[in-house]
Amino acid sequence: MKNKVLAFTKAFFRGFGQIMLQGNAWTGLLFIGAIFYDSPLMGLAAVLSNLTGIATAYLMRCKQEDINNGLFGFNASLFGIALVFYFEENTWVWVTIILGSVLSAMLMAVALQKKFPVYTFPFIAVTWISLYVLSIPELAMRTVPEHFVDIKQMDDFLIEGHAFGQVIFQGSVTAGFIFFLGVFISEPIAALYGFAAVIVSIYLSHYGNESQSLINNGTFSFNAVLCGIAMSGQRIRDGLYVLVTVVIATYVDRFMLHGGWTTLTFPFVVAMWMLGPIKWVDRWVVNKWNILRGEQI
Known part of the structure; x- marks a missing residue:
């Protein structure tokens, strides 16, 4: 029992x-x-x-x-x-x-x-x-809850907190950084990749001249957080996977928002599905290479 x-x-x-x-x-x-x-x-x-x-x-x-x-x-x-x-x-x-x-x-x-x-x-x-x-x-x-956004000016460090918080619909920086801590104690590299993914999404959003208020509250970044966590790993190509999925998710996010869609975490899911075949090919090539190396030895 x-x-x-x-x-x-x-x-x-x-x-x-x-x-x-x-x-x-x-x-x-x-x-x-x-x-x-x-x-x-x-x-x-x-x-x-x-x-x-x-x-x-x-x-x-x-x-x-x-x-x-x-x-x-x-x-x-x-x-x-x-x-x-x-x-x-x-x-x-x-x-x-x-x-x-x-x-x-x-x-x-x-x-x-x-x-x-x-x-x-x-x-x-x-x-x-x-x-x-x-x-x-x-x-x-x-x-829309009043507590959803609690910053009034641009601060990339605070945006990191909002990005993690928005994954679970939380608007305070405090909640966002507790989420970051929660991921960090479980898988440090995943938390750090999620942090880095937000920086990339912020740059892409600025480059696309998106609304500063939407950038501030993490609207264009929370899907990037999930991409960073999901694709994290010890290999160099894991970093490339993070970059590719963050770019995909950010642009899908922008497209859906401008089209009047409720995006939720759909941009993240789209990015994962699009990269799935590429990762399958990657594993196949690596397995074949390991078999060839074993035969040569």
């Missing part, structure tokens, strides 16, 4: 950590703490969604290893936070949070079964659908 409780607790906190691709319970604990610091209501929504995602995975009898690694909690958690971010709370919003969390977990289960890397796409798809449904008159009132 004690082992089951411990496994469930780790799965719960890892669900938050997996939002930034970290299967680390301590990282997840820092993440949910930062969310509650910024917005207790968002924290409550995140907890409810995470638990719903895990419960759905248990009911579907998904692999215990996947559940323990928090793979059914992170899309659900993002979804719950997103709805509280975009709408004033009411009964319809909370019902949608539960139903959407179930659906996101189900989509994740299918993706894992098919071995398809969906990343945060279940969260994106369910959120887009919910934004449309809840926009029906008298169902829910759209809103």
